[in-house]
C-alpha cells in the first residue's frame with residue numbers, strides 16, 4: 001500500500017478504493033492535514049471511473065478515529081475553529097456528492113469527529129469491540145461536524161441529547177440497535193473482508209443508478225415529502241438516459257446477469 005498523502009494510505013483493489021487514516025500513534029485523530037488529505041483523495045476518487053465503491057477505515061488495532069485532534073484544537077481561536085470545522089464540512093459534502101457509495105469500516109473507537117465522519121458515509125460496518133460516542137461536552141465544546149444533526153436524524157432527539165449531553169460511549173451492538181450503524185462484525189479480522197464483500201456487491205451495480213439513488217435519499221431527507229418525491233421522480237427518469245438501464249432490463253429479459261459499464 002502506498003500513498004502520496006501524509007496522513008492516509010490509499011489502494012485500489014477490485015474497483016474498490018480503500019482509504020486508511022494513518023495516524024495510529026494519535027489513534028487516527030483528525031487534524032487539519034487529515035481533513036485536507038481526505039478532501040483531496042475523495043475528489044480524486046470522484047473522477048476515477050476505475051473506482052466504483054470506497055471504504056474508509058483506520059490504521060492500528062485500537063481506533064477508527066478517536067476524534068478531532070485535541071492537541072491542534074487546544075489553542076484555536078473561535079475563527080480558527082470555524083475554519084477547521086469548514087474543512088471537516090467539506091469532507092462530508094465530498095462524500096455526499098461523490099457518485100460512488102462510501103462504506104465506513106469502523107475498527108475501534110469512533111469518537112467525536114470520528115463518529116461524525118462515519119455518519120457522513122453511506123454505510124457503516126463495525127467490529128464488536130468498537131465504541132461510539134460524542135465526548136465533546138467533556139472538553140467544553142460541542143460536536144462540530146454533523147453530530148448534533150445526523151445523530152438526531154438517524155435516531156431521535158432524546159437519544160441524541162443523551163449521547164451529546166452526557167458525552168458517554170456506547171458499544172457497537174447498541175449503536176446498531178439505535179440505527180446508527182448497519183452491522184456488527186464479530187471477528188476483528190473479518191471487518192475488512194466483510195466491507196470488501198459489501199463493496200464487491202456494489203461494484204456489480206450501475207454506478208449511475210447507485211449515485212442517483214444516493215442523491216435521491218441524501219437530498220430528499222431534508223426536503224418536504226412533495227419536493228423529495230419530485231426529486232426522486234427526476235432521478236428515476238434520469239436513469240433512463242443511461243445505457244446501464246437498457247443493459248439491466250435487457251439482461252433481465254434475456255435471463256442473464258447484467259454487465260453495467262457506468263454509461
Ligand code: CO8
Pocket residue numbers: 025026027029030066067068069070071084085086087088089109111112113114135136139142143144145
Ligand atoms: N486528539 C489528539 N490525540 C489523541 C486523541 C485526540 N482526539 N485521542 C487520543 N489521542 C492520543 C493520546 O493523547 C495518546 O497520545 P500519547 O501516547 O502521546 O500520550 C494516544 O493518542 C493514545 O491515547 P490514550 O493513551 O488516551 O489511549 P487509551 O486507550 O487510554 O484511550 C481513548 C483511548 C478512550 C480513545 C482516549 O484516547 C480518548 O478519550 N481520546 C479522546 C476522545 C475524544 O475526546 N474525542 C473527541 C475529540 S473532540 C472532537 O472530535 C470534535 C469534533 C469536531 C469536528 C469539527 C471540525 C471538523
